[in-house]
Amino acid sequence: MRRTVARMAPIRSASTLAASSMPGSVTPSVASSSSSSSSSFNKPRNNRFILAAAVIGAGALGAWSALRESADAAAPETGLNPKEFRPFTLAKRLHYNHNTDLFMFELADPSATLDLPVSSFVLTKFKGADGKDVIKPYTPISQHERGMLSLLVKKYPEGKMSQHIHSLKPGDKLEIKGPLPKLQYKANMKREIGMVAGGTGITPMLQVIEEALTDPTDRTTIKLLFANTSSRDILLKERIDALALRNPDRLKVTYLIDKPERDWNGPVGFVSKELLKKTMPPPCPVSLVYVCGPPPMMNLVSGPKAKDYSQGEVGGLLKELGYEQESVFKF
Numbered sequence: 001m002r003r004t005v006a007r008m009a010p011i012r013s014a015s016t017l018a019a020s021s022m023p024g025s026v027t028p029s030v031a032s033s034s035s036s037s038s039s040s041f042n043k044p045r046n047n048r049f050i051l052a053a054a055v056i057g058a059g060a061l062g063a064w065s066a067l068r069e070s071a072d073a074a075a076p077e078t079g080l081n082p083k084e085f086r087p088f089t090l091a092k093r094l095h096y097n098h099n100t101d102l103f104m105f106e107l108a109d110p111s112a113t114l115d116l117p118v119s120s121f122v123l124t125k126f127k128g129a130d131g132k133d134v135i136k137p138y139t140p141i142s143q144h145e146r147g148m149l150s151l152l153v154k155k156y157p158e159g160k161m162s163q164h165i166h167s168l169k170p171g172d173k174l175e176i177k178g179p180l181p182k183l184q185y186k187a188n189m190k191r192e193i194g195m196v197a198g199g200t201g202i203t204p205m206l207q208v209i210e211e212a213l214t215d216p217t218d219r220t221t222i223k224l225l226f227a228n229t230s231s232r233d234i235l236l237k238e239r240i241d242a243l244a245l246r247n248p249d250r251l252k253v254t255y256l257i258d259k260p261e262r263d264w265n266g267p268v269g270f271v272s273k274e275l276l277k278k279t280m281p282p283p284c285p286v287s288l289v290y291v292c293g294p295p296p297m298m299n300l301v302s303g304p305k306a307k308d309y310s311q312g313e314v315g316g317l318l319k320e321l322g323y324e325q326e327s328v329f330k331f
């Protein structure tokens with residue numbers, strides 16, 4: 001079902017930044033009204049009136065519910081299904097940087113928007129050369145764009161899925177299933193959220209950041225530590241910087257680079273205890289640290305997820321700094 005929370009306009013998407021002109025959207029709010037009672041409430045004549053009004057009201061409520069249900073039933077179809085893979089046609093691909101492209105797939109109904117639960121991801125599938133299915137998770141970055149499911153995909157030299165997606169041309173299809181929920185984000189569920197992201201690990205973080213910052217009732221502050229090899233590897237920087245600029249009291253971003261260029265003046269190296277202490281909320285029940293990145297970074301920062309993809313124990317630097325299980329979430 002589509003969400004009906006009033007939201008502030010989201011920052012323009014990566015596809016917009018990369019030259020598309022699809023509009024962002026604002027989900028309309030449902031206004032509610034209340035009636036005041038009269039001082040002669042207990043008079044029988046008025047009670048009949050109230051009963052009549054209640055009957056009419058109940059009818060109206062029923063009609064409103066029916067209308068709402070039919071509106072939901074008639075909500076434009078994305079074509080996504082969490083139970084089965086369905087083919088989506090690549091409409092457009094845009095060059096993003098030296099190893100990453102933006103892949104824009106058509107939704108079933110061009111007027112539909114994804115509006116996925118936050119946070120959630122999709123699975124993509126194709127049959128490898130050995131006849132076996134290759135299945136990998138990706139986080140769409142086009143929550144509110146009409147008619148599009150956009151994936152920002154980094155190509156790895158030996159990467160099965162990323163090489164496959166990068167081989168696609170407009171008109172080709174990719175099997176996609178979803179959305180599949182992760183930890184549900186609720187406004188104000190924590191006072192502070194820390195995020196340690198590496199490379200493409202930024203995409204699930206961005207989903208949460210945009211959700212939190214576009215909800216006018218949300219007061220959560222977010223501290224993002226975003227680690228990359230070099231500054232040219234930083235994905236979605238324009239979008240993140242724009243969000244930080246618009247929300248200086250709620251989003252603080254630290255970029256960390258492993259192989260700095262000469263003009264880089266931010267921190268350098270891998271994620272360390274000192275940097276986590278400086279940039280993350282301290283371990284406490286009102287804060288949460290999300291971690292998402294390549295396996296070596298996960299091992300270093302939070303320890304890996306368990307073999308069955310459950311959270312597993314907290315390990316790595318976060319454990320050494322005293323973070324408990326309930327204060328860490330591994331994507």
Ligand SMILES: Cc1cc2nc3c(=O)[nH]c(=O)nc-3n(C[C@H](O)[C@H](O)[C@H](O)COP(=O)(O)OP(=O)(O)OC[C@H]3O[C@@H](n4cnc5c(N)ncnc54)[C@H](O)[C@@H]3O)c2cc1C
Binds near residue numbers: 151153155162199200
């Ligand atoms: C919740 C979630 C959301 C994700 N969202 C995105 C997204 O939006 N965009 C995106 O590009 N990727 C995303 N990923 C990563 C993606 O699922 C794949 O792991 C990645 O594309 C590599 O898959 P592959 O089949 O190409 O590589 P594989 O064949 O699995 O591996 C090839 C080589 O790449 C290395 N490798 C594998 N995964 C990674 C990684 N994540 N970082 C660095 N090296 C790696 C392996 O060690 C190996 O050497 C997400 C992962 C998760 C868990």
